[in-house]
Amino acid sequence: MSATPSPNASEAAALRAVPELIVAAWAQHDADGFAEVFTEDATLILPGDVYLTSRQAIRAFMTQAFAGPFKGTRVTGEPTSIRALADDVAVLVTRGGVLAPGDTEVTAERAIRATWVLAKEGGDWRIASYQNTPIAG
Numbered sequence: 001m002s003a004t005p006s007p008n009a010s011e012a013a014a015l016r017a018v019p020e021l022i023v024a025a026w027a028q029h030d031a032d033g034f035a036e037v038f039t040e041d042a043t044l045i046l047p048g049d050v051y052l053t054s055r056q057a058i059r060a061f062m063t064q065a066f067a068g069p070f071k072g073t074r075v076t077g078e079p080t081s082i083r084a085l086a087d088d089v090a091v092l093v094t095r096g097g098v099l100a101p102g103d104t105e106v107t108a109e110r111a112i113r114a115t116w117v118l119a120k121e122g123g124d125w126r127i128a129s130y131q132n133t134p135i136a137g
Helices: 009-027 031-036 055-067
Strands: 038-046 050-052 074-086 089-099 111-121 124-134
Touching (some): 009 089, 038 055
Antiparallel strands (some): 111 124
């Protein structure tokens, strides 16, 4: 595989903005807005037994999660690396986690590292695949 140059400044900014869209949708407990950041055939893998394979499944899962275990929570994630794989595909790694009501920082128990595979669709970057892993063992 040949080396792909790092994204230019404007592409890097657009890639870094994707987690911000997720953070904003989560803050509003907006399952539709959350799901729209994903491609139609996206994959979402979370700790436990969460393995979703479409935007529709992600929307349904988040609708239930925002009404149940994620009610009142917020999420945060800061990019730690960005790597272009092609002109329209990139990998972003973030560090963050879920903030329980009243939390100002992610607790060690909720800290995660996530891998985002992003694909460009119609000029917008969307999540094609997302997976996170707890940092604390």
